[in-house]
Amino acid sequence: MTITDLSSDADTAARGVIDPSVPLLSVQDLTLGTGTGGRRPVPIVEGVSFDVAAGERTGIVGESGSGKSLTLRAIAGLLPGGVQVQSGRISYGGTDLLTMSARRRRELMGPEIAMVFQEPMTALNPVMRVGDQIAEGPRRHLGLGRKEALDLAVQMMARTGIPDPARRARAYPHELSGGLRQRIMIAMAVSCGPKLLLCDEPTTALDVTVQLQVLKLLERLCADTGTALVFVTHDLAVVNQTCSDVDVMYAGHIVESGPVAEVFRAPKHPYTRGLLESAPDFDRPDRELVPIPGFPPNVADRGPGCPFAPRCGYVTDHCWTAMPPLAAVAPGRLAACFETDRLGDPL
Amino acid sequence: MFDRLRFVPIRLLQSIPVVFGVTVVVFFMVHLLPGNPALVLLGQSATPERVAALNDQLGLNEPLWDQYLTFLGNLFQLDLGQSITYQRPVTELVASAVPITLSLLAYALVLSLAISIPLAALAASAPGRVRDAAVRAFTLLGQGMPQFWVGIMLILLLGVKARAFPVGGYGQTPAEHLYYLFLPALTLAIAMSPTTIRSLRASTINVLGSDYVGTARSKGAAGIPLFRQHVLRNAAIPTVSIIGVNLGYLVGGSLVIEKVFAVPGLGSLMVNAIFARDFPTIQAVALVVALFVVVVGILTDVVYTAVDPRVDLASQERA
Amino acid sequence: MTTTPAPPGVEVTETEAEVGTTPGSPPVDTARPVRSRTLKPWYRNGTLVVGLVITGALILIAVFAPLLAPYDPLQQNLQQALQDPSSAHWLGTDKYGRDVLSRLIWGARVDLRIGFLAVLIPFVVGTVVGALAGYFGGWFDTVVMRVVDVFFAFPFYVLVIVLVFVLGAGESSIYLAIAAVSWVAYAKIMRGELLVAKKQDYVVAARLGGMSHGRILLKHIAPNVMSQALIYAMSDIVMDIMAIVTLGYLGLGIAPPTAEWGSMILDGQEFITTQWLQATIPGLAVVVTSLGLSLLGDGLSDHLSPERRK
Numbered sequence: 011m012t013i014t015d016l017s018s019d020a021d022t023a024a025r026g027v028i029d030p031s032v033p034l035l036s037v038q039d040l041t042l043g044t045g046t047g048g049r050r051p052v053p054i055v056e057g058v059s060f061d062v063a064a065g066e067r068t069g070i071v072g073e074s075g076s077g078k079s080l081t082l083r084a085i086a087g088l089l090p091g092g093v094q095v096q097s098g099r100i101s102y103g104g105t106d107l108l109t110m111s112a113r114r115r116r117e118l119m120g121p122e123i124a125m126v127f128q129e130p131m132t133a134l135n136p137v138m139r140v141g142d143q144i145a146e147g148p149r150r151h152l153g154l155g156r157k158e159a160l161d162l163a164v165q166m167m168a169r170t171g172i173p174d175p176a177r178r179a180r181a182y183p184h185e186l187s188g189g190l191r192q193r194i195m196i197a198m199a200v201s202c203g204p205k206l207l208l209c210d211e212p213t214t215a216l217d218v219t220v221q222l223q224v225l226k227l228l229e230r231l232c233a234d235t236g237t238a239l240v241f242v243t244h245d246l247a248v249v250n251q252t253c254s255d256v257d258v259m260y261a262g263h264i265v266e267s268g269p270v271a272e273v274f275r276a277p278k279h280p281y282t283r284g285l286l287e288s289a290p291d292f293d294r295p296d297r298e299l300v301p302i303p304g305f306p307p308n309v310a311d312r313g314p315g316c317p318f319a320p321r322c323g324y325v326t327d328h329c330w331t332a333m334p335p336l337a338a339v340a341p342g343r344l345a346a347c348f349e350t351d352r353l354g355d356p357l
Numbered sequence: 358m359f360d361r362l363r364f365v366p367i368r369l370l371q372s373i374p375v376v377f378g379v380t381v382v383v384f385f386m387v388h389l390l391p392g393n394p395a396l397v398l399l400g401q402s403a404t405p406e407r408v409a410a411l412n413d414q415l416g417l418n419e420p421l422w423d424q425y426l427t428f429l430g431n432l433f434q435l436d437l438g439q440s441i442t443y444q445r446p447v448t449e450l451v452a453s454a455v456p457i458t459l460s461l462l463a464y465a466l467v468l469s470l471a472i473s474i475p476l477a478a479l480a481a482s483a484p485g486r487v488r489d490a491a492v493r494a495f496t497l498l499g500q501g502m503p504q505f506w507v508g509i510m511l512i513l514l515l516g517v518k519a520r521a522f523p524v525g526g527y528g529q530t531p532a533e534h535l536y537y538l539f540l541p542a543l544t545l546a547i548a549m550s551p552t553t554i555r556s557l558r559a560s561t562i563n564v565l566g567s568d569y570v571g572t573a574r575s576k577g578a579a580g581i582p583l584f585r586q587h588v589l590r591n592a593a594i595p596t597v598s599i600i601g602v603n604l605g606y607l608v609g610g611s612l613v614i615e616k617v618f619a620v621p622g623l624g625s626l627m628v629n630a631i632f633a634r635d636f637p638t639i640q641a642v643a644l645v646v647a648l649f650v651v652v653v654g655i656l657t658d659v660v661y662t663a664v665d666p667r668v669d670l671a672s673q674e675r676a
Numbered sequence: 677m678t679t680t681p682a683p684p685g686v687e688v689t690e691t692e693a694e695v696g697t698t699p700g701s702p703p704v705d706t707a708r709p710v711r712s713r714t715l716k717p718w719y720r721n722g723t724l725v726v727g728l729v730i731t732g733a734l735i736l737i738a739v740f741a742p743l744l745a746p747y748d749p750l751q752q753n754l755q756q757a758l759q760d761p762s763s764a765h766w767l768g769t770d771k772y773g774r775d776v777l778s779r780l781i782w783g784a785r786v787d788l789r790i791g792f793l794a795v796l797i798p799f800v801v802g803t804v805v806g807a808l809a810g811y812f813g814g815w816f817d818t819v820v821m822r823v824v825d826v827f828f829a830f831p832f833y834v835l836v837i838v839l840v841f842v843l844g845a846g847e848s849s850i851y852l853a854i855a856a857v858s859w860v861a862y863a864k865i866m867r868g869e870l871l872v873a874k875k876q877d878y879v880v881a882a883r884l885g886g887m888s889h890g891r892i893l894l895k896h897i898a899p900n901v902m903s904q905a906l907i908y909a910m911s912d913i914v915m916d917i918m919a920i921v922t923l924g925y926l927g928l929g930i931a932p933p934t935a936e937w938g939s940m941i942l943d944g945q946e947f948i949t950t951q952w953l954q955a956t957i958p959g960l961a962v963v964v965t966s967l968g969l970s971l972l973g974d975g976l977s978d979h980l981s982p983e984r985r986k
Contacts, residue, residue: 088571112579119577127575132568136667137590146586147576182666198576378826501914501966503921503938506959509945513952609831613922627834628926631841643838647829 028205029104033061034238035085035206040098042080042089042262051096055081055262058098059336064205067232067239069249069270071285072259075306078242081259082208085240086125087115102206120147124199128211130191134183141167141179144198151202166197170227189220193227200231207232209241213248225252246289250274258282261307261317264336268343278345278353280322316347324349361662364670365655372651379647380432383640384425428640437644438637442630447641450626455645457527458622461611464538465545466604472546473553478584480554481561481592492558496551504610508544508617515540525619541611541618548610549603556599561592594665601657605650724975730968738785745778749935758951767957770943772933776954779935780961786936788965790850791917795909797855802862803905809863810870811893820863827860836919840928847930850923854916865908869901903980910973914966921962937961 028034040058043051055077062068070078083089085100087107100107102123107115124147127133135143144166145159154162160179167175170193183191192212199207209228213221229252232239241253249256249270256273258266258281266279277283284302291297304321315330316322322329328348336346347353431438437447480492516524528537564570565588573587615624623642630638662668718724737744746766753773761768767776809820827835835857843849873879874897882892923929924938932939937958944955 086575088574116577116579119575125572125575127568127572129568133572135569135573135587135591137594137665138586146573146578150577150582184667195572198572374822375825375829378822379829382826382830497967497970498963500970501963503918503925503941503959503962505922505925506941506955506962509941509948509955510959513948513955517949517952605828606831609833612831612833612837613926616926628837631838639838643830643834646831646834650829650831 028102030064032101032104034064034066034103035062035240036099036101037061037081037085038099038101040081040084040100041096042077042084042093043096044092044094051094053096053262054093055084057336058259058262058264060257060264060267062206062238062240064238065232065236066255067229067241067253069241069243069253069256070259071243071246071249071256073244073306075261076259077262078259079210082125082210082240082242086119086123086208088125117151120151120204121202122204123206123208124202124204125208125210126192126195126199126212129215130188130195131183131215133195134191136183139180139182140186140194144179144194144201147198147202162201163197166201167194169200169231170194170197171223172197188216189223192216192220192224196224196227196231200235200237203235204237206238206240209239211243212241214243214245221248222251228252246274246285258285261312263317263333263346264344265318265347266343266345267336268340272343276353278339278343278350279318279347280324280349280353281318283353284321284323324352361669362659364662365659368655368658372655375651376648380429380644381425383643383647384428385421432644437641440630440638441635442633442638443635447637450638451623451641451645454621454623454626454642457620458608458611458615458624460534461538461542461545461615461620461622462604462607464535464542465549465607465611466600468542468546469549469553473550473557474589476550477554477557477561477592480558481565484562489558492554496554499547499551502547504544504548505613505617507547508541508614511540511544512617525617527619527621538620541614541620544614544617545607545611549600549607552599552603553596556596557592560595561588564588564592567591590664594661597661597664598657601653601660604653604657608646608649718975718979721975721979723971724979727968727970727972727975730964731972734784734788734965734968737781738788741781741785745775745781747775747778749774749779749782750933751775758947760951761953768951768953770940770954771947774935776940776957779940780937780957782935783937783940783958784961784965786930786934787917787920787938787962790847790920790930791913794851794854794916794920795858795913797851798857798859798862798912799905799909801855802859803866803902805859806863806866807870807893807897807901810867811874811889811897817867820867824860824864827857828864830857832857832915833919833922837923837926837928840923850920850929854919858912858916861912862905862908865904866901869904870897873897873901903976907973907977907980910969910976914969914973917962917965917969921958 038059040055041053042055043053045051058077058081060068070081072078080089080093084095085107089095095108098108102118107118134140141160141163144163145154145156148154148162149156149159152159164175164179167179172178172190172193178186178190183194186194192215195212207228212228213224216224225248228239228241231237239253241249243249253270255268256270257264258273258279260281266273266277266282268278273282274286277286281302284300287300288302290299302321307317307320313319313330315332316325316334319325319329324347326349332348334346334348336344339345339350428438435448437451439445440447440450443450476492476495480489483489512524515521522540523537524540526537528534569591570583570587573583578587611622612624612627614620615622616628619625623645626638627642627646629635630642658670662670751774753769756765756769756773757771759765759769759773765775765777767780770776770779805820809817836853839853839856840849843852878896879892882896920929921936921938921941924936924940925942927939927942929938930936940958941955944951944953944958948955
């Protein structure tokens with residue numbers, strides 16, 4: 011059984027028809043906040059919208075606290091206890107995930123949407139053999155028996171480049187190296203042939219040499235099966251390597267969006283520019299690194315204006331009073347800045 | 358897994374000095390008991406000559422050290438002496454009492470788990486809400502009730518008022534044993550549950566918030582399968598140690614409970630022996646109990662090793 | 677016991693200043709140890725307050741027993757034996773015609789006093805021995821740990837019962853028996869604490885600064901680790917009261933006719949079918965007492981070391 015066989019099996023299963031005329035994933039005006047009932051909810055993610063087409067690879071970049079991970083978790087339905095969806099739509103194949111019954115949504119997790127987590131040591135069940143963990147999804151969603159599911163798991167492990175997979179399948183997570191564990195996570199995620207892969211900083215916890223291997227693995231798997239990828243990270247180099255499009259998030263808002271090459275060559279938002287200027291570039295080792303002054307804002311004390319205003323080198327009075335909308339500044343390019351024209355020079 | 362169990366023989370060897378220490382404590386403590394067993398046996402009206410003769414016969418006139426060495430020597434031959442009151446080998450008495458106490462404790466353990474696991478899961482599923490507060494109130498109250506009093510209350514409610522269970526004794530057939538031992542086992546289970554629930558609740562909350570449960574949910578797992586495969590086994594790990602410690606403590610508690618319910622186990626044997634100054638029996642029971650605690654300690658570690666594949670006690674330094 | 681997380685806008689009270697912290701970063705382990713780092717003042721800690729109230733009330737009852745008890749607890753009145761509760765005797769009378777309520781109040785005096793006092797010697801002895809063992813290590817530590825192991829091999833009650841019997845029933849025997857058995861727990865706890873504490877930066881710094889062991893132990897380590905022993909002492913008091921009551925039930929405790937909750941339960945068990953109140957009420961008194969003390973202990977635990985909540 012190959013992974014493409016699984017995809018078509020999943021299609022024919024009555025799991026809900028995917029409307030091919032709309033983007034595979036469409037997030038519309040998503041707002042996430044903390045606080046229930048009595049207290050006024052504090053928004054952590056506000057008005058986030060983006061689309062992902064089938065087979066497309068999108069990166070979401072931002073600092074810690076920008077809300078990128080929470081956005082991903084909202085799509086997967088794995089928001090932590092204190093955070094709720096306040097408004098917005100998340101539609102997968104045309105159907106809104108947020109209004110779906112919990113049971114139907116769970117049926118999607120595995121065969122349609124899967125997630126790869128950041129820290130494989132804590133994201134794998136320490137008392138369960140890794141082969142069984144990979145086999146769990148196929149057993150539940152594809153109705154495979156124990157032996158068949160294990161065989162499939164071993165196949166998946168081979169696909170993700172794990173040497174001696176049959177023996178390794180009987181190992182426990184703590185017996186494997188970090189790189190192998192992440193491959194297990196990936197094998198687990200793709201085991202039911204999902205069409206959308208959500209990755210939450212999957213390479214951040216790995217050694218640099220292993221990072222590249224894992225990234226190439228993800229690229230290859232997605233290319234082979236036409237799986238769409240949403241890749242959350244703070245590492246610009248990774249996005250550059252793996253993704254075709256990028257959304258830049260700051261303080262819970264998307265501030266810039268567009269094809270990776272263009273955005274990185276000529277950013278249209280001061281924050282993106284700041285990120286690029288403060289990141290080391292192997293092609294220009296002598297370039298001075300310019301850090302962005304200040305700290306990201308605390309969600310609780312935010313003024314009415316642009317969230318980046320306190321740290322922005324292009325700030326004007328207007329920026330403090332109104333929130334700039336995410337608008338088109340060039341074909342296929344969006345930016346949320348009043349002063350975007352002043353960012354003319356490419357880096 | 359069996360390769361990780363290689364700590365067991367080492368641990369057994371390490372226990373030997375402790376066991377020796379126990380024999381010393383037991384022996385010398387018992388021989389400080391006031392009163393002369395011969396006198397107790399023969400009654401107040403016995404003549405001094407008869408008392409002296411019996412003393413000789415029982416070897417009570419030897420120097421204490423010699424008595425200890427004799428005691429140790431006999432111990433190696435598994436001879437625990439002769440009971441002064443029953444005039445039977447102590448080994449026999451202990452051998453018939455041990456299974457009773459063991460089955461009481463096993464029964465109590467099973468009942469305790471049957472109470473604790475659902476309550477802990479209930480509390481952990483909604484921390485801070487009403488059901489969690491209710492469970493915590495239960496544990497707080499449970500820890501505050503004297504064990505023997507709980508037994509008496511159970512006798513009152515289920516034995517006297519409801520007439521559902523017998524108020525004491527042991528019964529003849531295994532089925533009767535289960536019936537007669539229910540109330541005492543329940544009493545012990547109630548005594549053991551609060552700490553088990555607290556520990557299991559805390560570790561379940563911990564596990565529920567862990568990344569790997571998030572991963573399991575991302576594969577669509579929920580409800581009972583999620584609990585069974587991912588939560589319970591991980592949450593049980595710290596609780597295993599707590600239960601092990603509790604079990605040791607519970608043996609002492611069962612002493613009193615056996616008296617409340619007139620169960621003919623080690624506890625009753627010990628209490629009666631104390632009142633009768635039956636040295637050999639007191640020694641033997643104390644020794645058996647201490648050995649039991651040591652064995653439970655090692656068994657706990659074995660279970661701990663079996664449940665958590667990361668644990669390798671053989672290569673750890675003794676804390 | 678866990679408490680719900682502090683709401684935003686919480687008051688932070690620190691009893692000693694923290695040196696050299698940058699705003700927004702977590703507090704640094706400083707040269708001077710912190711005595712208590714609480715998230716809220718003690719009077720806002722619900723558990724602590726309730727515990728204090730209950731325990732305080734019980735102590736007051738015990739202290740003012742002569743004023744509160746309507747009758748002499750020892751006065752027999754055989755014509756009035758085994759009466760149901762009435763306006764004259766709120767909780768009825770026992771088999772000797774003694775007023776149960778008065779015996780209950782006077783019993784509080786006995787059980788609470790012995791419970792609190794019994795904890796003192798094990799606390800002092802165990803803490804000192806354990807701390808020295810943990811701090812200095814070496815052969816002393818090995819010996820202490822072996823002794824602790826031997827004591828731990830005996831269930832608490834087995835040893836206490838045998839010891840009390842050896843020493844003869846009575847108050848001083850109880851103190852001795854409990855002291856002999858429970859010091860080991862303190863030793864084990866303090867040893868564990870010291871093993872960790874002696875590796876802390878502030879201790880190493882003090883040693884490098886030439887401070888003597890004695891000064892380090894008393895001035896630096898003690899304030900930090902005492903809280904653990906104190907918290908354990910609270911639960912130990914509960915355990916001691918349980919033991920005293922149990923010994924009373926077994927006939928090994930305070931000799932009759934002194935009013936004591938355990939022996940009252942023993943007397944009551946005789947009449948469980950007709951006068952079940954007699955066996956029940958003293959038990960409830962124990963429950964309330966341990967409730968108050970447990971809450972107090974939990975509250976203190978939260979207050980003194982919130983980062984170590986169970």
